[in-house]
Amino acid sequence: MGGLITICPFTTFVMSVITVENISKQYIIDHQKGKGGTTLRDVIAENVRSIFGGKKEQDRVTHEEFWALRDVSFSIEQGDRVGIVGHNGAGKSTMLKILSKIIEPTTGTVRIRGRVASLLEVGTGFHPELTGRENIFLNGSLLGMTRSEIRKQFDEIVAFAGVEKFLDTPVKRYSSGMYVRLGFAISAHLDPEIMIVDEVLAVGDAEFQKKSLGKMRDNSASGRTVIFVSHNLTAVQALCNKTLYFEKGQLIEQGETNQVIASYLSKVSKTRLSREWDTPEEAPGNDLVRVRRFELTPEYQDDLTHIDVRTPMKLRFEFWNMMERANLNLSLHLNSLTGECIFNIGTKSQSYGKGLIAGECTIPGYFLNDGSYTISIMIVKDTVTPLYVMEEGITFDVEDYREGIAWYGKWPGFVRPQFPFTTEVLEEDVPVK
Template sequence: MTVLSIENVTKRYQLNQKGNSTDDLRDTITRWSNSLFKPSKNKNTKEDFWALKDINLDVKQGDRLGLVGANGAGKSTLLKVLSQITEPTTGIVRVKGRMASLLEVGTGFHPELTGRENIFLNGAILGMQKAEILRHFDAIVDFAGINKFIDTPVKRYSSGMYVRLGFAIAAHLEPEILVVDEVLAVGDADFQKKSIGKMRDVSNSGRTLIFVSHNLTAVQGLCNKGAYLRNGELIKAGKIDEVVNEYVKTVSKFQLKQKWADPNEAPGNDQVRIKSISLTPNQEIVVDNFDTRTPLKMVFEYWNMMDNAELNVSIFLYSMTGECVFNIGDDAKIYQKGIVRAECNIPGDFLNDGSYYISAMIVKDRLAPVFFFEDALAFDILDYREGTDWYGKWPGAVRPKLITVNSVQKELL
């Protein structure tokens, strides 16, 4: 059953206008009256910006839909349209059932009211009866971890307390559709873990979830469907793995080498300057593409402009979803002024297929970072399989060949 239908939805904003969203009624009336008697001298200052362009999407009951895309793609605008915070310029949104939204810290809270009062206020907004709210009250307070501050006005809450209480209310008052934006990033690791678990419980109970996050691992782990937005347009919708792969392909930057001949033009500072960094297949046969079997060799060179400096290099390998696969470093040594070279070998049959990038840090005295060379290299690892008929996505950032399983059959006694 379709619980959310988005038909030809567009959203247009006009830029370069006088006034802003924080203007009160008096400001708005003043600008309107002035426009009647004082024609604008700059009639061509308005510019249309299309935040959403002809979006069509259906969401079924029980679906866990992950929205992915770069900043400015239109994800938050779409959520605001779905939550009826803003009206679409054209198009129709049909919602079947109650929807609870957690889009920004403090959304739906009255700052002068206490946490207790805001729980009842939000429940009433969702159409809940007082008895229903009371039934979930203790669970909400316990989940949010604000027992000591439940009768304190929320204007005195920290951003973390705001988001914990807002999520607890939205998730526990049993809406048919739960909408959650990147706001969960405000919480600590323990709260994020609890929140992911709660959202999974919501979806397992047959309710519908719409989730936006830049943590693609969380999106893939939680959602079964996905929608990829780019510049306000829906690029792809379908199974979450297919949607995420399409998104990653478009943002992946393939860069295997950077080199500078003049230290004055190289990245760095007055202590060190980057000379070169490269990634090549560590094998006799030169290949154009790396796959899961390919051993890799990274070479990093930099100019050291310090005498008697104890230095070492720290290498970070990240998946394209932003998770650190590993961080390794060489032994610290005393170096004089000159060129320092470091190497890192990544064995074959270690990395899983996917997109990765490498950053390098030069460290002094085993503690103080001297220079952090971010996103220095970017590369893709292609899939390779033999002896299997299954070609679904292999989970994990690594898939090393470490063990051999020997099956032993025993006779029944």
């Protein structure tokens, strides 16, 4: 027996407008096994074999149960702005599709009070052959609005979306940005009691993102409920007062946004900040040099347990030198996860005898942009001969942090320094021709 979704009349006092009780969603995945292949060559070979009396190999089909959601329960009150965070495959989109009545749950109950408008992907609810004008009326009618109600909002929708010149053009000719602007404008202005928005706002430009977040705040202030899914945690923090954290189909945590996001970041961090070996015999290296310790120590901000763009970091590298006397220096490479070298720095070459040698470097806060990074270090002799390279000895993530900035898209570049950059008035009241 499938799960249940019920729609109840909307009421104006503060209450739970969405109640999710023990929702699970199961999919059946088919796997084909056997000696017969699926390439064109394999198919031709199988057919030729059967023509000449050969026995055709039989494939076996096995079925695997996959649970996209498992026993999820939560409630959302009227006027809440709720963010949903988690990695790809966590179950976020499945949950939104259930709330939007696109799919039904396998088990459990969902109760929704009010009219729902959803923007889950580019072009949601659009008919590609219809014009922008026609799609506005189509979407409004799907939300249960009369033509006169749609006309009252029509001019505001068009102005918000900025598609006046293309209003009578079939939407199949729209760019992805135009699709999103019009889709969001329709969803936000046609008076839904509950508004569901997926990752699509990332397609828009900075001005559109700012307008959209402001509109969702306004909708919430007027008593409407907003559910917002995004990998951009800064946008979630800017908009949402509550957040749900999903992982592998389960609801891990729910509550106040800053607390849930801090918990999420601490749990999903992929960092490897320290590596250490007790004796030269077990340490990586060779007969000339061996590594004792490689460690990155962050100076966490505001009692956090994750690195963000503000966080200074100290890197320390220790190695045993087995040579009687050699001129040595360290060369450090910081790389992006995709392999681009962000910077390379080195120490001065000095003469060392046998013993334990240490090098230390500080990466200041407000230098690296958000992203994933690796650090490799090289021990060099006579400034030209690498003796040993430890590739990707340290891996770490830098999370975003912004204050007083309305841009919520991805900040460009690998570095994000705060160099002195000022403006001044050279002359006032200059007439402009």
